[in-house]
Amino acid sequence: MPRFAANLSMLFTELPFLDRFGAAAAAGFEAVEFLFPYEHPAEEIADRLSEHGLTQALFNLPPGDWAAGERGIAALPDRVEEFRASVGTALRYAEVLGCEKLHTMAGITADLDRAAADATYLSNVRYAADRAAEAGRIITVEPLNPYDVPGYHLGSMRAGLEFLDAVDRDNVLLQLDLYHAQITDGDITRLIERADGRIGHVQVAAVPHRHEPGTGELDDHYALAVLDRVGYAGYVGCEYHPAAGTVAGLAWLDRYRDGGQR
Ligand SMILES: O=C(O)C(=O)[C@H](O)CO
Ligand SMILES: [Mg+2]
Numbered sequence: 136m137p138r139f140a141a142n143l144s145m146l147f148t149e150l151p152f153l154d155r156f157g158a159a160a161a162a163g164f165e166a167v168e169f170l171f172p173y174e175h176p177a178e179e180i181a182d183r184l185s186e187h188g189l190t191q192a193l194f195n196l197p198p199g200d201w202a203a204g205e206r207g208i209a210a211l212p213d214r215v216e217e218f219r220a221s222v223g224t225a226l227r228y229a230e231v232l233g234c235e236k237l238h239t240m241a242g243i244t245a246d247l248d249r250a251a252a253d254a255t256y257l258s259n260v261r262y263a264a265d266r267a268a269e270a271g272r273i274i275t276v277e278p279l280n281p282y283d284v285p286g287y288h289l290g291s292m293r294a295g296l297e298f299l300d301a302v303d304r305d306n307v308l309l310q311l312d313l314y315h316a317q318i319t320d321g322d323i324t325r326l327i328e329r330a331d332g333r334i335g336h337v338q339v340a341a342v343p344h345r346h347e348p349g350t351g352e353l354d355d356h357y358a359l360a361v362l363d364r365v366g367y368a369g370y371v372g373c374e375y376h377p378a379a380g381t382v383a384g385l386a387w388l389d390r391y392r393d394g395g396q397r
Contacts, residue, residue, distance in 0.1 A: 136395050137359045139388065140166035140192040142338070142374040146381045153183055160187035162385055163392065168193040168372045171201075173224070177231035184232065191234040192370040193275070193310075193336050196263070197221040198240050206279070207240020209263070210256035210288040212247070222263045226270050236273045236336055236369075238310055239263050245286030252288060257301060264304035275335040277310035280318040291319040292326055299333055308335025312374065317342045317353045324361050331365045340375030347375055347384045356390070 141147065141164040147155035153175065159167050167189050172180050184191055199205030199214065208214040208221070225237050239260060244252040264274050278295040279287040289295055295309050311334050313323065320326055327334070339359070341351025348355035359371065377384040 137337075137363065137371045137391060138166065138369075139164060139391070140168045140190075140370040140372045142372050143167050143169040144171075145374055145376055149381060153179065156180075156183035156187050156189060158381075160189055162382060163388070164189070164373075166190040166192045166370050168370070168374075170195050171197065172228050172232070173197060177228045180228075181231050181233075190370075191232040192372060193236040193238060194225075194228070194232075194234060195238040195240055196225040199242065205242065206284050206287060207242040209239050209259045210241040210244050210247075210252040212251045212255045214242075215255065215259065218259050219262060222266050226266060226272065229272055230270065235271075236275055237263075237267065238275045238277055238336070241276070241288035243284065243286040244288040256288060256298075260298075260302050260307060261304060264302065264307045268304070268306050272306070273335050274304075274307045275310035276307065277312055277336075277338075278315055278319060279312075280315045282318065283315075292316050292330070293320060296330060296333065309333050310336045310338070312338035312340075312372075313353065313355060313358050314338065314340040314342055314345055314374070323353065323358050327358070327361050327365055327367075334362070334367055334369070336369055336372065337362060337367060338372040338374040340373075344378075345376050346378040347387045348373075349387045350378070 141159035143155040147158045150158055172194055199208040208218050241256055267274050278289040278292050309330055339348045339355055341348055342353055
């Protein structure tokens with residue numbers, strides 16, 4: 136049975152950020168994830184987690200200048216120092232939040248020398264992995280589709296799996312977002328089977344509109360059952376834009392409530 140985490144960067148955005156934790160718990164979630172915690176002191180977020188009995192499933196390393204369109208810096212050759220500092224920042228938050236998994240965004244590299252970006256990405260992710268391993272944490276890498284993030288360095292799940300082979304660290308795993316995976320790779324069942332044992336985190340949204348699972352071209356419930364079959368036991372982040380309000384759209388989760396008895 137999948138275990139779901141509410142993505143607080145996309146769900147419950149009707150509320151201020153810190154109020155979304157309580158709303159997620161009230162809606163039945165046992166865990167949350169979000170893009171970035173850095174605008175708030177870690178202790179303040181930790182208080183919300185413990186107040187509502189929530190687990191922090193995942194968050195991202197600082198991404199560079201998000202407002203200016205940056206989407207990570209791990210593959211940017213002229214930002215290595217900043218990247219290394221960002222690993223320390225993220226690990227400090229992870230410790231306070233009790234969060235095991237950290238997503239490391241590669242960045243947009245379409246206009247850069249590919250070989251230099253590849254080499255930087257490899258050495259930076261190894262650096263992050265080794266620092267994370269000392270703290271007992273896992274690093275995830277997530278391929279993103281070219282419609283949402285044109286020029287992103289990691290452009291398919293297949294490339295993501297090849298990168299895992301190259302990086303060669305046990306604590307670097309694939310972040311399988313079924314929304315991106317259906318767009319970039321398709322053939323989802325075989326993809327999950329091939330990735331077996333190397334999936335560190337899962338996210339879900341319907342393709343192509345990124346609304347509630349079960350409303351798009353992929354049978355998301357079937358894909359989640361495949362993940363169950365291969366033994367994926369981590370959280371599934373609900374990373375979608377509600378079509379008409381967060382709570383109004385949560386009925387797709389009913390079949391998983393009460394131990395799947397509905
Ligand atoms: O966009 C996504 O799917 C993500 O999960 C990233 O963390 C943010 O770009
Ligand atoms: Mg995602």
